Amino acid sequence: TKFVYSFDEGNKDMRSLLGGKGANLAEMTNIGLPVPQGFTITTEACNDYYENDHKIRKEILDQIDEKLDQLEKEQGKTLGAEQNPLLVSVRSGAVFSMPGMMDTILNLGLNDTSIKGLIESTNNERFSYDSYRRFIQMFSDVAMEVPKYKFENVLERVKEEKGYKFDTELSIDDLKEIVVEFKNIYKKEVGEDFPQDPKKQLLLAIEAVFRSWNNPRAVVYRKLNDIANNLGTAVNIQSMVFGNMGTDSGTGVAFTRNPSTGENKLFGEYLINAQGEDVVAGIRTPQSIDTLKNDMPEMYNQFVEITQILEGHYKDMQDIEFTIEKGKLYILQTRNGKRTAKAAINVVVDLVNAGVIDKEEAIMRIEPGQLDQLLHPTFDQKALKSAELLAKGLPASPGAASGKVYFHADDVVEHAKLGEKTLLVRQETSPEDIEGMVSSEGILTARGGMTSHAAVVARGMGKCCVAGCGELRVDEAAKEIRVGDRVIKEGQFMSIDGSTGCVYLGSIEMTSVEVGGNFGVFMGWVDEIRDMKVRTNADNPRDAKKAIEFGAEGIGLCRTEHMFFEEERIPAVREMILADNVEDRVKALDKLLPFQREDFHGIFKAMDGRPCNIRLLDPPLHEFLPHEDSAIEELAKQMGIRPTELKKRVVDLDEFNPMLGHRGCRLAVTYPEICEMQARAIAQGAILAMKDGHKVVPEIMVPLIGTVNELKMLRPIIEEAVNSELEKAGVEMDYTVGTMIEIPRACVTADEIAEVADFFSFGTNDLTQMGFGYSRDDAGKFLGEYVDKGVLEKDPFQVLDQKGIGKLVEMAVKLGRGTNPELKLGICGEHGGEPSSVEFCYNQGLNYVSCSPFRVPIARLAVAQSTI
Numbered sequence: 001t002k003f004v005y006s007f008d009e010g011n012k013d014m015r016s017l018l019g020g021k022g023a024n025l026a027e028m029t030n031i032g033l034p035v036p037q038g039f040t041i042t043t044e045a046c047n048d049y050y051e052n053d054h055k056i057r058k059e060i061l062d063q064i065d066e067k068l069d070q071l072e073k074e075q076g077k078t079l080g081a082e083q084n085p086l087l088v089s090v091r092s093g094a095v096f097s098m099p100g101m102m103d104t105i106l107n108l109g110l111n112d113t114s115i116k117g118l119i120e121s122t123n124n125e126r127f128s129y130d131s132y133r134r135f136i137q138m139f140s141d142v143a144m145e146v147p148k149y150k151f152e153n154v155l156e157r158v159k160e161e162k163g164y165k166f167d168t169e170l171s172i173d174d175l176k177e178i179v180v181e182f183k184n185i186y187k188k189e190v191g192e193d194f195p196q197d198p199k200k201q202l203l204l205a206i207e208a209v210f211r212s213w214n215n216p217r218a219v220v221y222r223k224l225n226d227i228a229n230n231l232g233t234a235v236n237i238q239s240m241v242f243g244n245m246g247t248d249s250g251t252g253v254a255f256t257r258n259p260s261t262g263e264n265k266l267f268g269e270y271l272i273n274a275q276g277e278d279v280v281a282g283i284r285t286p287q288s289i290d291t292l293k294n295d296m297p298e299m300y301n302q303f304v305e306i307t308q309i310l311e312g313h314y315k316d317m318q319d320i321e322f323t324i325e326k327g328k329l330y331i332l333q334t335r336n337g338k339r340t341a342k343a344a345i346n347v348v349v350d351l352v353n354a355g356v357i358d359k360e361e362a363i364m365r366i367e368p369g370q371l372d373q374l375l376h377p378t379f380d381q382k383a384l385k386s387a388e389l390l391a392k393g394l395p396a397s398p399g400a401a402s403g404k405v406y407f408h409a410d411d412v413v414e415h416a417k418l419g420e421k422t423l424l425v426r427q428e429t430s431p432e433d434i435e436g437m438v439s440s441e442g443i444l445t446a447r448g449g450m451t452s453h454a455a456v457v458a459r460g461m462g463k464c465c466v467a468g469c470g471e472l473r474v475d476e477a478a479k480e481i482r483v484g485d486r487v488i489k490e491g492q493f494m495s496i497d498g499s500t501g502c503v504y505l506g507s508i509e510m511t512s513v514e515v516g517g518n519f520g521v522f523m524g525w526v527d528e529i530r531d532m533k534v535r536t537n538a539d540n541p542r543d544a545k546k547a548i549e550f551g552a553e554g555i556g557l558c559r560t561e562h563m564f565f566e567e568e569r570i571p572a573v574r575e576m577i578l579a580d581n582v583e584d585r586v587k588a589l590d591k592l593l594p595f596q597r598e599d600f601h602g603i604f605k606a607m608d609g610r611p612c613n614i615r616l617l618d619p620p621l622h623e624f625l626p627h628e629d630s631a632i633e634e635l636a637k638q639m640g641i642r643p644t645e646l647k648k649r650v651v652d653l654d655e656f657n658p659m660l661g662h663r664g665c666r667l668a669v670t671y672p673e674i675c676e677m678q679a680r681a682i683a684q685g686a687i688l689a690m691k692d693g694h695k696v697v698p699e700i701m702v703p704l705i706g707t708v709n710e711l712k713m714l715r716p717i718i719e720e721a722v723n724s725e726l727e728k729a730g731v732e733m734d735y736t737v738g739t740m741i742e743i744p745r746a747c748v749t750a751d752e753i754a755e756v757a758d759f760f761s762f763g764t765n766d767l768t769q770m771g772f773g774y775s776r777d778d779a780g781k782f783l784g785e786y787v788d789k790g791v792l793e794k795d796p797f798q799v800l801d802q803k804g805i806g807k808l809v810e811m812a813v814k815l816g817r818g819t820n821p822e823l824k825l826g827i828c829g830e831h832g833g834e835p836s837s838v839e840f841c842y843n844q845g846l847n848y849v850s851c852s853p854f855r856v857p858i859a860r861l862a863v864a865q866s867t868i
């Protein structure tokens with residue numbers, strides 16, 4: 001097997017073997033761009049390392065040697081040589097880019113001998129020792145896990161002793177002394193001398209990259225992004241070029257377009273006289289790429305030309321790393337740039353308009369879940385005016401967030417678990433902070449630029465982030481921020497706006513977002529292509545209107561019990577529940593009817609002719625009753641009955657397992673008057689809306705059917721009530737009566753049920769609960785562990801379990817349509833807005849999916865992608 005490829009042997013389609021970085025280095029080599037040469041060790045070699053007891057086999061070692069020889073010949077340099085030594089970088093390169101997750105070693109090949117060669121060939125002793133001390137530190141940290149701070153402490157100490165502010169002030173003698181101290185740290189921590197044999201250095205570095213595939217941060221990142229654990233990483237060995245060779249050298253990172261907004265303008269940063277990680281690590285604040293035009297006009301023009309070649313070649317926005325070594329430009333890496341959802345939409349719309357890609361390609365490129373970012377609230381403009389602006393940093397990742405500030409990732413995780421809204425505040429973030437970043441509402445850093453770790457990772461996650469807010473003096477140890485004469489302590493509220501970079505004191509009210517512009521254009525294409533409907537779950541006119549703005553084509557589920565919970569209605573609801581005879585119950589229901597009529601009237605008006613699926617009452621009754629003695633006493637007083645009597649009734653209604661208890665259509669079977677009242681209210685609401693000039697399309701839905709006989713009993717009650725209302729009003733109205741399919745037995749007997757139902761709507765929440773036998777209310781306690789331990793791949797309440805629960809759905813679809821080919825089918829469980837579940841529904845031939853308003857655009861896009 002071939003385990004090692006020179007850059008000129010690969011191409012961009014070999015990602016799974018060479019990793020993203022390796023494949024792109026090969027591709028850039030092929031199209032003639034100035035790439036420092038090297039070779040890539042394949043992901044298969046990584047997997048082989050793991051299979052072979054964490055050892056690199058001889059066959060692979062031999063291939064590495066061979067490619068190294070070849071590289072040395074081409075470059076006319078030798079690794080570790082006393083004259084004209086070759087130095088290389090060793091970098092990981094997974095199939096899917098994992099920013100900040102894997103580790104890099106630069107300047108490998110330096111030792112006490114080759115440093116002489118480097119001094120000679122560069123004629124720069126200071127630069128050479130600076131490179132050596134960087135290498136020792138990076139190698140120790142990445143390959144041998146010696147903590148970075150041990151080295152940084154030395155550096156800080158020397159700077160303090162000498163009264164320096166910047167690293168660049170360190171003299172040659174300082175650096176020599178630092179190198180000696182660094183080697184001592186290595187010896188003390190690792191227990192042997194710093195390796196002088198460059199091949200040993202290389203081998204240890206390669207092994208470290210392989211190992212880093214399984215470091216905890218990489219594992220967390222993969223889990224978060226659904227990346228398989230068995231892909232492995234490639235290793236890229238590339239000859240070094242130096243951005244820290246003086247003021248005619250530099251290094252930087254640039255995006256071909258703005259990754260926050262998508263604006264078609266080169267966006268990036270660079271540092272003069274600096275090396276690789278200095279830019280992304282956020283240690284020195286870099287300059288905008290625009291100023292390179294003045295600093296080094298020729299380099300700038302060359303670079304711009306290359307960025308255009310690369311974007312044209314990949315037909316997508318690129319994220320490019322470059323280095324200038326003594327006035328010569330090198331490209332070190334290119335990849336499709338991570339971007340916010342807003343930028344993603346703007347880029348694909350631009351590319352379609354420019355004729356680079358077609359609409360289908362544009363649709364396939366946007367990940368449905370990413371739209372979430374666009375649909376999230378921002379600060380309310382009015383509330384913002386009265387907010388106290390504390391400071392301004394860089395608008396690193398858009399969106400807005402308020403939360404209590406914490407200074408350590410662990411603290412964020414801990415407090416977020418308790419349900420607190422939190423902000424992670426750091427000097428600067430590093431990969432160790434990833435879990436805290438996930439748990440927080442937003443991220444605020446005092447240092448680092450637009451391409452710093454915090455900024456890049458936050459944009460990828462869709463988290464809002466303000467970076468490089470230098471006015472804040474963040475003291476992580478004391479857990480406080482000082483700004484001017486203010487002190488903000490851990491646990492206090494702050495707010496950040498990742499679109500403006502503003503940082504505020506306290507928490508600020510939010511408002512919802514606008515949908516228009518390129519988003520509107522893009523969603524227009526989505527709708528052109530999509531051929532399954534998307535409805536919304538909404539219980540009130542406000543949500544219904546919001547959902548229509550987001551493109552909902554009807555209501556797929558209106559849960560009427562939510563209407564019963566309203567404060568002013570509770571007394572009548574309780575009367576209804578506590579009535580011990582039909583007459584009293586009807587009296588209570590008569591009080592509720594006008595409320596319900598108005599609810600439905602409002603919803604029909606808001607939906608204006610779109611289908612409207614209204615479900616009859618579903619919750620366990622005891623949820624409406626008080627349980628504390630004092631509350632029972634008070635209610636008894638209000639109702640003019642004895643507390644003991646009320647208490648007895650409450651106890652009677654209590655259930656051991658309410659989710660499997662007296663709920664759904666079982667309520668209507670035992671208290672048909674409730675069902676009748678609701679049917680009347682629906683009819684009356686619809687009649688009022690018609691009188692206002694609206695078309696109405698009511699679908700009346702019976703929940704929790706387990707046997708067709710339930711529906712056989714209830715359907716006539718509903719029809720009689722509706723028809724008598726229509727007759728009274730002297731109007732005609734088409735309506736349908738159908739059922740939820742959410743009990744396994746209903747799936748299995750769907751052929752019978754379809755004889756009585758005009759439509760089915762899959763309630764996959766209950767179907768998952770009853771199919772797995774996992775209580776919806778309790779499963780959270782163990783499902784996390786099920787997923788962690790690989791017993792389940794995903795939480796089945798979030799992502800439809802296609803194998804099991806999906807089988808039940810499939811069976812019901814077949815049986816139902818077997819009885820009635822015209823049977824209308826939909827889904828209204830949470831899965832209706834989850835992209836992979838939406839695709840499943842599409843493949844089953846459902847007529848629509850229904851989800852919460854904010855997920856409607858996600859579902860529309862998921863349907864369009866299924867259609868393509």
Ligand code: PEP
Binds near residue numbers: 742766828829
């Ligand atoms: C369901 O069970 O999937 C459903 C939509 O109903 P609810 O969540 O109200 O039980």
Ligand code: MG
Binds near residue numbers: 742
């Ligand atoms: Mg249900």
